[in-house]
Amino acid sequence: MRLLIVGPQGAGKGTQAELLTKAVGIPHVSTGDLFRANISGNTPLGQKVKAIMDAGQLVPDEVTQDMLVDRLAQPDAEVGFLLDGFPRNISQASWLEGVLAERGTPIKCVLLVDAPDEVLRERMTARGRSDDTPESIDRRLAIYHAETSPLIEFYGEKVARIDGVGEIHEVQERIRKAIDALD
Incomplete structure (x- = not known):
């Protein structure tokens, strides 16, 4: 579903x-949770998001989309x-x-x-x-x-x-x- x-x-x-x-x-795939998880995990995407947010800017769609594609590819999201x-x-x-x-x-x-x-x-x-x-x-x-x-x-x-x-x-x-x- x-x-x-x-x-x-x-x-x-x-x-x-x-x-x-x-x-x-x-x-439950929340983009806010994805941002926090990638930042706390110090992933390459998390480092990019942190730098953007630290600069006071909005995270570009492409970065959010990359995180989302990665999350939806995980086994628990198959069902x-x-x-x-x-x-x-x-x-x-x-x-x-x-x-x-x-x-x-x-x-x-x-x-x-x-x-x-x-x-x-x-x-x-x-x-x-x-x-x-x-x-x-x-x-x-x-x-x-x-x-x-x-x-x-x-x-x-x-x-x-x-x-x-x-x-x-x-x-x-x-x-x-x-x-x-x-x-």
């Missing part, structure tokens, strides 16, 4: 991805995976579709976990992180709506819309029902 989870920050994607991957036995944090825009999604098509392993379902912006703002503010200022939250939501939301149209019928409002177990139940409906 090859899945993609998308949605704005604060929607609970990471929490839901962890629960789901444990339940269905596929790896499937849940991608989290990639793709974030149409260009990345087109690249990913091409890579997966070459392997004959297309994305089966895109889980769109969403909530109203007011709820997302409340959740992110409640986390108490230093980078969760009202201005930065609004900026991240604006970027999501401008760059990531178009993925919904890109993936079309593969998208399962999940209401991200409610208790963690309620949202997980909605996700599981959406996946069960695929079979």
